[in-house]
Amino acid sequence: MNRELLLLGLLRHKDMHGYELHEFINRDMAFCTDIKKPTAYNILQKMAESGWVTEIEEQDGNRPPRKVYQITSEGEQVFQKLLRENLQQHHQARFTDDIGLAFIDAIPSEEAILLLKKRRAILQHEFDVLNRPHSKAHSRGGMKLILEHQRRHLQAEIDWLDDVITRLTKEDI
Amino acid sequence: MNRELLLLGLLRHKDMHGYELHEFINRDMAFCTDIKKPTAYNILQKMAESGWVTEIEEQDGNRPPRKVYQITSEGEQVFQKLLRENLQQHHQARFTDDIGLAFIDAIPSEEAILLLKKRRAILQHEFDVLNRPHSKAHSRGGMKLILEHQRRHLQAEIDWLDDVITRLTKEDI
């Protein structure tokens, strides 16, 4: 239901059509989530059927018609419920990238160090991108919170990886 | 392919049957991953078909027969390849719990604080469980690494949540 929460939350702010929602999420929220087009269209359709949003087809000249969605009062109630559920929950993070670490002793430590340095470079790049000046969409309170969360998370990741690499260098696994 | 890596890595250490592998993963690796029984059995079957492992049916008295898996040299090669791929990769963490934060201004801050404190309690509990004395399976080098990773991650999460709660208290969103 987190995708529904996301879409409803954005529609609360402003009526939008599917393409627009998809674009916003994948451009301005890429650092924390994503959604594919068919998924977005599909969920919007279902929410319209459930009465959470209204669907109005709009034609602008000869352009392809677009379906503009507007949140209903029922949708607002669902949003309020989903938001409260989301805020009080915590889901354990599963880092699939960790699996390999369990077997790191299966390869020579010099090689492991090289591979982990490659991983570190990707991580560092992600961190740098995050710290680049960003769009105005991120100046809103909530968005800043999420941005800060990612920043802290990535910093912790880098610190940890550096620690692992240091320990491997000292053969202190 | 991370599940394959996991199963191969465990089989490298010791021949095991499906039930045993499933049990080990869900008991001793619950803090970082999980696997359901049908998934485990299914992957093992496929790996046997691919020749990565051999499957030998063993009967112990009148008990249900069990299929013991042993890694082959081909499986070892696949393991080595998967391990290297895994170590040099990094996948961006997606925290679905963050979505709600984007819309935190939609509810009164006192209520948001209460909800986030509930979230913090869950987080703290997870952290405490992680720091409890743990099974001997975790004394191996790689496992200790993953355990340490989780610890660092959870600490960063708690620190960040505390920060958010403090800012909400000061109405400084």
Place this chain on the structure above:
DNA sequence: GGGCGCATGTAATGAGTTACATGATTGA
């Protein structure tokens, strides 16, 4: 005698992705 642990599996379902299909407008 009833429930739990051991041991394996099948079938249905679900969430989401990829690949594909369509067609108009806009800019180089």
Place this chain on the structure above:
DNA sequence: TCAATCATGTAACTCATTACATGCGCCC
């Protein structure tokens, strides 16, 4: 004129989950 952007959608597929089914041994 060719590619990119706008705009929506269907169909097939993957991965993993839940629910279901089976049957023995063991302990209370």
